[in-house]
Every structure is written in C-alpha cells, then in structure tokens.
Amino acid sequence: MRLLRDDSFDSGNARVGTRFWIYPQPPFIPGYEQPDRVWLSIQRDEIGEGPSDLSMYVADPLYEKQPYGFANLPPFVGTKRAPVRPGPDRHFDNIDPTSRPFLAVHAYACVRFVLDIWQSYLGRPVRWFFDQTFPRLEIVPFVDWDNAQAGYGFLELGCSDVDGILRPYALNFDTIAHEVGHLIMLSETGVPAATSPGGDFFSYSEAFSDCVSLISLLHFDSAIDRLLRRTRGNLLLYNELNRFAETSPETQIRLATNFRTMSAVTREVHDRALPFIGAIFDTIVALYHRDLVAKGCADKRLLDVDLRDLAWDEFDTFRQATEQAFSARPLSFKQALVGARDAVATALAASLKTLDPSTLRLDQAASAVIAAADGPAAELLAENFAWREIIGSR
Ligand SMILES: [Zn+2]
Structure with a gap:
C-alpha cells in the first residue's frame, strides 16, 4: 500500500x-x-x-x-x-x-x-x-x-x-x-469634482466607513458569538438601558448604538455621521428581531412597540423570553443576525453607484439605501432614517 x-x-x-x-x-x-x-x-x-x-x-x-x-x-x-x-x-x-x-x-x-x-x-x-x-x-x-x-x-x-x-x-x-x-x-x-457648501459628502463618507467597519466585524464568527453570548441574544433590547452599548468592548458597536438625531448634531463630519450609523445598526437589529419572532424565538408583541419607549417591567419580560430561546437555539440567533447584516449591507453597497458625490446630501444617501433594499429591510430602513430625522416621516 x-x-x-x-x-x-x-x-x-x-x-x-x-x-x-x-x-x-x-x-x-x-x-x-x-x-x-x-x-x-x-x-x-x-x-x-x-x-x-x-x-x-x-x-x-x-x-x-x-x-x-x-x-x-x-x-x-x-x-x-x-x-x-x-x-x-x-x-x-x-x-x-x-x-x-x-x-x-x-x-x-x-x-x-x-x-x-x-x-x-x-x-x-x-x-x-x-x-x-x-x-x-x-x-x-x-x-x-x-x-x-x-x-x-x-x-x-x-x-x-x-x-x-x-x-x-x-x-x-x-x-x-x-x-x-x-x-x-x-x-x-467617484471623487467629487467640487463639494457644494450644503453637501454631506464628507459626513456620509465617515458614516459609510463606520458601517463598513461594523458590518465587517460581524463577519468574524468569533465576534458574532461573543456578542450574542454576552447579550444572551438580547441585541434587540440593547438600546433601552444602553447596557451593552456603553460597556461593549467593540468600538464599532459603541459608536453604532448612539441615540443621536439630526437635530442633535453639529456640522462636524464625524458628529453629523452618527445618526446615519445609528439608523443602519438599528435596522440590522430590527431585522434580526423580526426573524427571531418569525422563528418563534422572541415575543411577537415586540414588533408592535418602539423599543425606545419600553418600561422596565416590559423590558424584563421580553428579555427573559429571548434569553430562554437563546439558550435553547443559539444557532437560530446567529443565522438571524447574519441574514440581517447581509440584507442591510447589500443595500448599502448597491446604493453607492447611484450617488452623485458632488451634490450628495444625507437624505439622498438614505433614500438610495432604501431604494436598493428589499421588502422588510426597505420598510425598516425608512422607519429608522425617519426616526433619526435624516428623511421626513412617511
Ligand atoms: Zn474616516
């Protein structure tokens, strides 16, 4: 032999x-x-x-x-x-x-x-x-x-x-x-020929680059696993107490879990980028959550409430239900996060070609991402961009 x-x-x-x-x-x-x-x-x-x-x-x-x-x-x-x-x-x-x-x-x-x-x-x-x-x-x-x-x-x-x-x-x-x-x-x-005074090319460039960093981090199995284990799957409830945002060791996640709206930021490019990054992260979390509800891993009443307005006792009820589902079916949570990440990232990537860098404004960038997204992702992006005051409420 x-x-x-x-x-x-x-x-x-x-x-x-x-x-x-x-x-x-x-x-x-x-x-x-x-x-x-x-x-x-x-x-x-x-x-x-x-x-x-x-x-x-x-x-x-x-x-x-x-x-x-x-x-x-x-x-x-x-x-x-x-x-x-x-x-x-x-x-x-x-x-x-x-x-x-x-x-x-x-x-x-x-x-x-x-x-x-x-x-x-x-x-x-x-x-x-x-x-x-x-x-x-x-x-x-x-x-x-x-x-x-x-x-x-x-x-x-x-x-x-x-x-x-x-x-x-x-x-x-x-x-x-x-x-x-x-x-x-x-x-x-393309490179802007000249940027208009009211334009947002540089702010959007910071926002997009931070989204690239956040979404790319979510391509390491080890990072996804740590995030889900640390929160016991409760990514969806992160923002109420800001508990995992503030203590999160990952820079990208601390940055993305902000509550800034356009009326609360200055013209400084990194500051002005924050609502957009927040809207992208909130949409990933919302899509993740929707998928969990569809799989029976989270309470469906969560789809009807604005998580930002939850009272403590409601928060705790939802948290416990998700935690139990996570310990039984961790892989479903991972799949939900990967699917949400990819739906939002694909729209973000596809929207770039439609932008004019010389006249770009944040509302145009947001509308382009919504237009490039499918079904539930488009709907949730529109809601989150509106909450951040990047686009008008629909
Ligand atoms: Zn930069």
Whole structure:
C-alpha cells in the first residue's frame, strides 16, 4: 500500500485560499487577546512576498517616513524593510503575531478581508479610484504618527500613544476597515469634482466607513458569538438601558448604538455621521428581531412597540423570553443576525453607484439605501432614517 504524501492532500486544497491571522479587535481588548485564523479568498499563487498581489502591496519603511499628503504621494521610494515571506506551505499564518513583520502581514490581511466582503456585496471587484495613476494600493503598516489615513493610492497606519503605551493601528481591525471603507466609497461614487457648501459628502463618507467597519466585524464568527453570548441574544433590547452599548468592548458597536438625531448634531463630519450609523445598526437589529419572532424565538408583541419607549417591567419580560430561546437555539440567533447584516449591507453597497458625490446630501444617501433594499429591510430602513430625522416621516 502506498501512503498518500502530504502534498497530495495539499493539492486538493490548492484553490481554497490563503491562511492568515487577524485580530477582530486589537489584542489589548479583553476577550480578543487571540487572533482568529482566517482564509482569504485570494489563492496562494496569487500572493507574493510583502505580502503583495495584483491590486495591493505592503511597503514597510525601515526609517521614519512622513505621512503622505497633497505634494507627497506613493510609491514609497525610501529604504524598506525586507518583504515578509510566506511559510513553506505558502500560507502566511506562520508569522509570530508579536513580531514586527506581523504588522505588515496583519495590515494586508485586514485590507483583503474587508475588500473580499464588500466585493461580495457589490457582486464585482472594486476598481480603485486612483487606478489611472497607480495600478495598486500601497499599504504602509507603520509610520510614526498618531493617525491612520487612506488617500490617493495609499493606506497608511500610525500608532496611538496612550500613557506611553504604543499601539500600532496595523493591529486595529476597526481602523483599517474604516479606511478601506473610504477607499471603497470613493471607488464606487467617484471623487467629487467640487463639494457644494450644503453637501454631506464628507459626513456620509465617515458614516459609510463606520458601517463598513461594523458590518465587517460581524463577519468574524468569533465576534458574532461573543456578542450574542454576552447579550444572551438580547441585541434587540440593547438600546433601552444602553447596557451593552456603553460597556461593549467593540468600538464599532459603541459608536453604532448612539441615540443621536439630526437635530442633535453639529456640522462636524464625524458628529453629523452618527445618526446615519445609528439608523443602519438599528435596522440590522430590527431585522434580526423580526426573524427571531418569525422563528418563534422572541415575543411577537415586540414588533408592535418602539423599543425606545419600553418600561422596565416590559423590558424584563421580553428579555427573559429571548434569553430562554437563546439558550435553547443559539444557532437560530446567529443565522438571524447574519441574514440581517447581509440584507442591510447589500443595500448599502448597491446604493453607492447611484450617488452623485458632488451634490450628495444625507437624505439622498438614505433614500438610495432604501431604494436598493428589499421588502422588510426597505420598510425598516425608512422607519429608522425617519426616526433619526435624516428623511421626513412617511
Ligand atoms: Zn474616516
């Protein structure tokens, strides 16, 4: 009898993608100390050292580099660190997550992971808005700068300094996903020729990028599982006491569970983005809830009340019923959340092409998302955008 050699198993697996480690949240966040092993859809023979591929590459400066700006664009021409190579099996999960080269691999993996997700929602590849000048995105995993930015041909990541503890943004999935969100939006809507004074292009760009970050986080099984276990399935009741919002370790969820309406925000772009992000998250939660009721996992009276107006005793009754159903059927809850996430994300992605970036207003962006959504998602989006005063009540 001839034993199968390892590589004959391997050849059967040759086209299933490439393995990497990703921290769904930075490793200093409790509960997220260990990275998840992910399979990116890109094939091993399509990734070179760096990592690099046909649409992006890592350039890791050996010495200090000034952040990019108007007069200073890629490619980086200074001295670079040696490009990171994959392991003998051509996967990239052999790199020690505490090592310096890991920053390059992690930044690349996060960009690819987010791009994979949103290309899937769009149903086609994203063509970079700068591809006439630069064929590929340059990812700079570490610059000595307390910020992160994406722009014409680049995504570069600095490092935060909290009480002398340095935390590279290259390990921060939220930050990277948000920056990829900016690149996706510009690639889909085009760059505004000029933005009108009353326009909301920059506010919407922040809102969309935060939605990309939130929805992409919900693509880690580990993140969904933690969220559902921590709330015992009571995602739907989060907002009444704000109990899980305020204590949630995930930045994206703290941001998305806000109660701001348009009359309560300033013109500052991040502030003005909050009602839109809130409406998107509320819609995911509402759709999730609807599905749970349909499956007999939650009290159907919940569909008739505004959760924001619930009294404590009602809240507690609903909470207990959901909790019992969750302990019996956790998988139904997970499926409900995944379905809700995808329905809203697909509409969000499809709406981009219909927007005019030069004259864009938040109400137009909201109407475009509603128009791109199906049945119950469209109805719930309309309700939530109206509650946030982004569109008029219907
Ligand atoms: Zn931003």
